[in-house]
Amino acid sequence: MEGAAMGTPPIDLDGIRELGRELSNWGRWGDDDQLGTLNLITPQRVSAATRLVRRGARFALSIPADENGPHDVRTSGRFNPIHTMTRYRGDDPHGRLAEFRSAEDMVILGTHSSTHFDALSHLWYDDLLYNGVHHESALTAWGALHCSIQNLAEGVVSRGVLADLPRHLGTDFLPPGHPVRPADLDAVLDAAGIAPEPGDVLLLRTGTLPAQRRGADVGAGGSPGLTWECARWIRDHGIAAVCADNFAVEVLGPAGRGPRIPFHMLAIRDMGLLLGELFDFEGLAEDCTRDGRYECLFVAAPLNLPGGVGSPLNPLALK
Amino acid sequence: MEGAAMGTPPIDLDGIRELGRELSNWGRWGDDDQLGTLNLITPQRVSAATRLVRRGARFALSIPADENGPHDVRTSGRFNPIHTMTRYRGDDPHGRLAEFRSAEDMVILGTHSSTHFDALSHLWYDDLLYNGVHHESALTAWGALHCSIQNLAEGVVSRGVLADLPRHLGTDFLPPGHPVRPADLDAVLDAAGIAPEPGDVLLLRTGTLPAQRRGADVGAGGSPGLTWECARWIRDHGIAAVCADNFAVEVLGPAGRGPRIPFHMLAIRDMGLLLGELFDFEGLAEDCTRDGRYECLFVAAPLNLPGGVGSPLNPLALK
Amino acid sequence: MEGAAMGTPPIDLDGIRELGRELSNWGRWGDDDQLGTLNLITPQRVSAATRLVRRGARFALSIPADENGPHDVRTSGRFNPIHTMTRYRGDDPHGRLAEFRSAEDMVILGTHSSTHFDALSHLWYDDLLYNGVHHESALTAWGALHCSIQNLAEGVVSRGVLADLPRHLGTDFLPPGHPVRPADLDAVLDAAGIAPEPGDVLLLRTGTLPAQRRGADVGAGGSPGLTWECARWIRDHGIAAVCADNFAVEVLGPAGRGPRIPFHMLAIRDMGLLLGELFDFEGLAEDCTRDGRYECLFVAAPLNLPGGVGSPLNPLALK
C-alpha cells in the first residue's frame, strides 16, 4: 500500500465549504442551539436505549488518565495527564495529626489529552463556529461563551452501536493511515446486524491505540479512521455522535496538500456533530464478539466545566 | 436550638472501634476486595435499575467545577477548580495558522474539590485501611496501590433513592449543624414511598450548599448531615453508596471533644462504603416533587485515574 | 480628598497615541530589539552598580508566593500561587523505601500572580507590540515569539533607587488611588539625595499591599501609583525599569471614562520599559531610613521561560 491514506479521495477548502453548506445543521434546531446533533437523542431514544441492558454488564470505554497517555508534548503541545498525591501520610488540615488519617490528590488535565469529548467550540473555519457564531464572540480567555462542554452536563445517553472494523477485517488493528469509507461502515454494521437509527452513537473501533498501549508495533504513520465522505453517511443516518479509539476519529495521512482534517471541519462546525476521541473499546468488543450483540446503552457525562471546550471523560457501555 | 449538632449522641474513638468491628465488611467479599459495598450492586441490580427510566429525563447531579467552588484554600488547603484556556485564537500545533482553527483548555482539579467520590483509600484510622491493608503499603507518592478510584472505572450504576429532607420538613434547606438520624431517614423515605433495597444509592438532599451557591444566607456553623448512628442503618439496609449535597455527608458541628467525623471513619474504613460529596440535587428534587417518584437510575463514572484517592465526577440521574 | 485618583489629568486614546509616538523607543536599539530600556543598562552600569555594596546586606523584594496572594480569581481571573507537596514520606521513585528518604513538591503559578516582571509582550494596543511587531506574529498558543521574558534570562542588574513615598509623606502607606506625579518623584528622590541616572531601576514604594498583608485597613478603592505623566519623566531620566509594591505600578482609580491603564500602554508598548509588580520594599526601606542611603545593587533574574510573557521573581537588593 503506497501512501498512508490510500483510497481517500482528495478535497480542498472550497470543497469542504460546499459540502459543509449541504450538510449544515445551522438553524435546524433554532438559532440559539448549542447542542447540534445531540438534539437527535430525544427522551424517547434515551428511554428506549435503557431497554438494551439485559445482563447488567458494564464496560469502561476510557484509557487510564495518566502519564502513559498517547501525547508527546514536544511535538503536539498536549501533555499527558498528571496525577499527584498532595497528602498521603494523613495530617489534618492544620498539620496536627487527628484521630483519623486521610489522603488527597490532584490532577492536571488537558481536556483533550485523554479520553474526551470535543465541545462544538473546539474547532471552526472561516471565522464562524457551529450555528454561525463568530469565534471572537464565542471564545474568550474565560472559556467558551457559546457551545461550551457544559451544555452537555446532563450527559449523552443513547444507543451505542459498535463498528468493530479490525474484527470485521480479521485483524487485530487497522494499519496506519487505513481509510474507513461509507461502504466500510455499511459492511461492518450490516455484518453485525445493526441498522443505524437516528440518535445512535457510533462507536468506531480501529484497535490501533489500544494495541499500542499493550505494546504492539502498530506501524508508523498516520492514524486509521473515517474519511471525509463519512460526513454525509452520518448525516443520512442521523448519527448523534461518533466516538473512536484513535486520535481524531478521522483518518490521518502524511501531511500533504489540502486540509488535514476535513472530517473535523465538516462534522464539528457545519453539522454540530459530537466527537469522542481516545476511547478504548477492547473490553466491549470482546463481549460483543462473544454474544453477537453489537449494541449497548451508552452513557457518558463530561465534567460540569463552565466554558470548557472539551472534557475528560469515562464513558460507559451497558449490556 | 443550642449547639450546632444538637441531638447527635457522643462517640469516642473506642466507641468507633467497637462499632466499626460490628459493622465491618472486611473479608466479606474476599481478602483482596477493593470495592466494599459496591459489591451489593449485582448485575441484576444494574439491569433492574435501568427499568426505572420511563420518560428519558436526565439530571446532572454535579456543581459547576469552577473557581466559585465551596473551598477556601487558606483555611481548608483545598483549592477550587482552575479552568484555563490554553489556545483560543486557533494556531495549529506549530504556530502556523492552518485552514482550520481550534481551541484547547486545561483543568487543575483537586479530586475532592468539586462533586466527587471518595475512594476507599481516602481515609483510615489505626493505621489500617478498608479490608485491613496498612496505609504504608496502600498509599505511596505514586498514588494508592490499594482501593484506588480506578477500581470504580466501570462506574456506579444502580437505583438512586432521594431522601429530600428539607422538602419533608417544609423548608428550603436544613439549618447549620442539623443532625439527620436513622429515624429521619425512615420518615423521609417512608413519606416518599421508598423501601430501601440492597444495592441502593442513597441521595441525601440537605439543600444547604446549593442554596448558598444561589446566594442564600444559610447560616454560619457546621454542615447538616448524617449522624454516626446512620452507619448501622446503612448496613442494615444494604445501601451501596451515600451521596450528599454537603461537604462530608455527615453532620459537622463545632469542633469539640471526640472524633470530628466518626461517620467517615466507620463508613469508609470499616464498611467500605462509597461516599459522594458536593452533589447538587436541586433539579432532580424538583422533578421528584412534581411526579411523586423518588427513585431514579443513578449512573456515575469517576475518571479512569490509576492510583487516585478520589475523582471529580458528573453523576447523572435518569427517570 | 474626593475622587480616588484626584489630581490625575485625563488622557484619552488619541492622547496616548500622540504621547506614545513622542516617547517611542521603537528602532532606537535596532529593528530587532526585544530588550527595550534594558539597553540602558550597559556593562559599565552593571559593574558600577556592584560597587554600591558596602555591608553585604541582602534584602528579598518579593512577597511570599502562596495562597495568601493578593488575587481573587473570581473577579480578576488570576489565581494565587498553589504550592503542594507531591512526596513527603519518602518513598523512592518506585515506591520502595530506600535507605534515604526524600520530599518533593510543585508549584502552579500564574506568571503575574505574585512578584513578577511583565515581559514586553504582556501588553499592547492598536495591534502592535513594542518595536512594531504585530500581536498575531508575536503571540501564539506556544508562547511569545517576540519579547518573551526569556530575553531577560541574564537578569536585570543595575543600581536600584528607592522612592519611599509614604516615608517622605510621613505616613505608613499611600491612600487608595493616590496619584504619584513627576514632581512627587523629584521631591522624594531629591530628599533622599538621589540624582537619577540612565540605567537606574526605580523602586517605587507605596506601602499599600505590604500593609494589607500585615492586616492593616488600607481602605477600599484603587491602588496608589504613577500617573501617565511619569512616562515622560522616566524617559527623560533614562530609567531602565520601574518596580512597585502595588498591582500595576500606575495609579488605579475608579473605572471611568478613558483608558484605564494609560501608563502601561505608554511604558510597555511605546517605550519598551520593564515593569515589576507586587514587590515588597518593607525591609529595604527600613534599612534605607536607618543608614540614609537610598541606593542599592538591584539583581533580579526571571525564570528561564521560553515564550513567557512574564515570570515569577525573587528580586534582591544588596547594600
Added chain:
Amino acid sequence: MEGAAMGTPPIDLDGIRELGRELSNWGRWGDDDQLGTLNLITPQRVSAATRLVRRGARFALSIPADENGPHDVRTSGRFNPIHTMTRYRGDDPHGRLAEFRSAEDMVILGTHSSTHFDALSHLWYDDLLYNGVHHESALTAWGALHCSIQNLAEGVVSRGVLADLPRHLGTDFLPPGHPVRPADLDAVLDAAGIAPEPGDVLLLRTGTLPAQRRGADVGAGGSPGLTWECARWIRDHGIAAVCADNFAVEVLGPAGRGPRIPFHMLAIRDMGLLLGELFDFEGLAEDCTRDGRYECLFVAAPLNLPGGVGSPLNPLALK
C-alpha cells in the same frame, strides 16, 4: 573503562552514618539553624564577592524551563515544566475588549524539575533531617516547617569558582558514570589558579547534560559527578554550596549494592550543604577559558516559597 562509576570506593549505610557524624554541622550554628553551610557566607564575603565584577558581563546558569527538560515522568515521576498561555488575544478581565490588549500565561513546575536548589528538607535518613529535626515534625502536607527553601529568600550571593572538568581533561563532556574525586577537584582548581575559600560556591561543570541538550550522544549509563569522598574535601575547604550541570551533583553509577546517593545523604542531612542541580555553565565556561579567570560573583535567588522543599531558579554569574 569497565563499570560506570569505576574508581568510586564503596560505602555502606554504616559508613555513611560514621562519616556523617564526623562531618556533621548539627548545632554548629545553633540548635535552630536552618541555613547550614550558607552561614559560611558572611556579609564580608558577600561584599568581597561583588568586587569580582570587572566587565559587567552576565551569564545565566539555568536551562530553559520547558517541556524539553531532562525528565521522563514515566520513569522518574518528575514531569518537565509546563508553560501555557492563558490569554493571548487580549480580552480584558471581563471578556470585553478594552482599548488595550494583554497576554498572560502560567507555569506548572516541579521544584526539582529544572535548574533548582534542594532545600535542606529535601532529603534525610534515619528519620532525622539536618540539625536533628524529625521528618514527621519537619514535613507536612502543607510544606516543610523546618528548612524550607523560604529560608533562602534573601538569596545566595558569594564567590563562584568554576571547576571545569571536561576542559581540564581536554574533552567536551565527562563520560557516563565518571567519578570526580577530591584529587580531581584539587587538580582542576589548581590549574585554574583558584584557591578555595570559606563561603565559596563550587560550580561543577561536567558538560554532560548541556551536551545532550545540544544533541550530542553522551552515552548511556549514570551521570558523572562527585564521589562521596568529596564531602570531606568540601567540609575542609568551607564550601557553602555545590552546583552542578548534572542530575544529582554526585556520580550515579548502575544500581548496585550500597546506598545509591551517599554524597546527598552526607551533604544535605549531615553537613547542611546547599546543592544546586541541572545548571548550565556553557556560556560561563567559555568566558572563563577566554579570560583565564575562573571566579565570578554568583547570585541566585530561589522563589519566595513558604514550605518549599526546593525551588526553580535562574542563577547568575557576573564577571
